[in-house]
Amino acid sequence: MHQATYDLFRKMIQDAGGIALGDDKIPLLRSRIRGRMTKLKLDTPEQYLKQIREDESGRELTHLIDSIATNYTFFFREEQHFNSLKNHVIKLLRKGQKKLRVWSAACSSGEEPYTIAMVVRSAIMELGARDVDAKILATDISTKILREAVAGIYRNEQISRVPPALQQKYFKPLTSGRRECVQVCEELRNMVTFRHLNLNGKTFPMKGPFDAVFCRNVMIYFDEPTRTKLVNRFAHMMADGAPLYVGMTESVMGYCKELPYEEPSVYIKK
Structure with missing residues (x-):
């Protein structure tokens, strides 16, 4: 994924979810985007970015944010x-x-x-x-x-x-x-x-x-x-x-x- 494309995803995720992704998170973001692209049968990150922007419900962006911030939890933690x-x-x-x-x-x-x-x-x-x-x-x-x-x-x-x-x-x-x-x-x-x-x-x-x-x-x-x-x-x-x-x-x-x-x-x- 090109740096410019990564920066667009990063800004979108930070604006919507408050999640700050540094350059060290490129592999994580690439993996999560690839997973959503496979599910949606899309070929390129640019196509996926376009779909998120055109999704007025915001559901697809929510799916992406959730995949990045998944939290491990259990009963009586801490x-x-x-x-x-x-x-x-x-x-x-x-x-x-x-x-x-x-x-x-x-x-x-x-x-x-x-x-x-x-x-x-x-x-x-x-x-x-x-x-x-x-x-x-x-x-x-x-x-x-x-x-x-x-x-x-x-x-x-x-x-x-x-x-x-x-x-x-x-x-x-x-x-x-x-x-x-x-x-x-x-x-x-x-x-x-x-x-x-x-x-x-x-x-x-x-x-x-x-x-x-x-x-x-x-x-x-x-x-x-x-x-x-x-x-x-x-x-x-x-x-x-x-x-x-x-x-x-x-x-x-x-x-x-x-x-x-x-x-x-x-x-x-x-």
Whole structure:
């Protein structure tokens, strides 16, 4: 792929998704473009670029962005965040709060929001709290992976990090052709609402306030202006005292005065 063509793709991806691709990412981009060209039966990157530009729905560009920023995830990833969340939820419940809202901003295939649901549910049951309205909003840029998340079906090995007691309580074995698979129970699935969202979009349809926000291991793909803008948008939709959880290798320190550093990968809305 010629450098000029690469630069056009790079600008398009950065403008739409906030993802900054350096010259070292040319092999990755070339591979992803080749995959989409094969699927669409196109012969050259220039033809593919033309198709993206003519696609008024923006779906094809979304497919390309998603293929570049695919995130590896699993249940109870970076478990200390969920311990922190449980303590925060218990604190809110003890204050008498009856409405809980948590946002999983880059939910991928659903492991993160379903883990959040288990943790929130466990906190509610631990305190014996009644009439608590607890909901998790889970968003992602990929409509394909959102369909998988809504189904809540996983292979047995995918839930190996879930404590055995929670496996038994919140997952049910599946038959009818799905060998060694389980499905998240209806109780948890009803707690989670999945929606398509581009974090670099002009507007967010949700208003908040959220009692916690998870945006982990996704901002590493964004340039600094995009990260700064996003963190400030989160802050405006968070309740006072709400934590923002980012990936353990990420830092957004100094991006927003309303979200000062609390501990590694945790920022608290002031």
